[in-house]
Amino acid sequence: MKSATSQARAREQRTRILCAARRCFIRHGFHGASMAELAREAQMSPGLIYRYFDNKHHLVLAIIAQQLQRVREDIGQLHGGAELLLPVFMDALGGAPCRPDGMNPSLFLELSAEASRDLAVAAAVRASDRTLRQEFTRWLTRPREQGGLALPAERAGRVMLMIQCLWEGMVVRRSREPDLDAAQLKAGLELLLPLLLQPAP
Known part of the structure; x- marks a missing residue:
């Protein structure tokens, strides 16, 4: 079972990724925004993003x-x-x-x-x-x-x-x-x- 601290960390990471995704989608659209660009916007590795979202x-x-x-x-x-x-x-x-x-x-x-x-x-x-x-x-x-x-x-x-x-x-x-x-x-x-x-x- 995940600790309260790790659960809070996961929520923070998801929120950070979603905020970055929203900014990228606004600028380039869903199909124009790449996962690599999204990772740069979120300031994290693509691999970390894929831990929370499959695609x-x-x-x-x-x-x-x-x-x-x-x-x-x-x-x-x-x-x-x-x-x-x-x-x-x-x-x-x-x-x-x-x-x-x-x-x-x-x-x-x-x-x-x-x-x-x-x-x-x-x-x-x-x-x-x-x-x-x-x-x-x-x-x-x-x-x-x-x-x-x-x-x-x-x-x-x-x-x-x-x-x-x-x-x-x-x-x-x-x-x-x-x-x-x-x-x-x-x-x-x-x-x-x-x-x-x-x-x-």
Whole structure:
């Protein structure tokens, strides 16, 4: 059995490798980034990387799982009114490659493109989407006294779909327009999110 110290070391190494992989994938794409380049970026030997990940394909799947966990943590912190969602949107669009609470727009597009070509990546993305929809919908339908918005289940499902489309559209727009005015984006979200999240008439 591994000691707590060795387990912590392994987690640190995996995180270091995934951060390096994200940076390489953002610069060169999944297929343009080599394992040798990734090793240089991580400042470790290729052999050490292969101790944790069998190949580049497994790195892609690990990044999807990592992003899912981070967004699930964001959803888990939503306890209260709809106003909590605005900072989640704004913070997560920061775009830094290893930002713990964000998805870089270029990396998002790479994942989306790879999901259209690779069955395993497509399955991982679909499973991630399902999980996030379920957990976010639970917050939308939870009673207000329990920190939710008390939306009816049918309405919550529709709202969740629109929020997901809004989120993904914003990420694509950010990739096309890196200097997008954050203040203007925030003002637009302040208009739209309350309309989406208000109780049914």
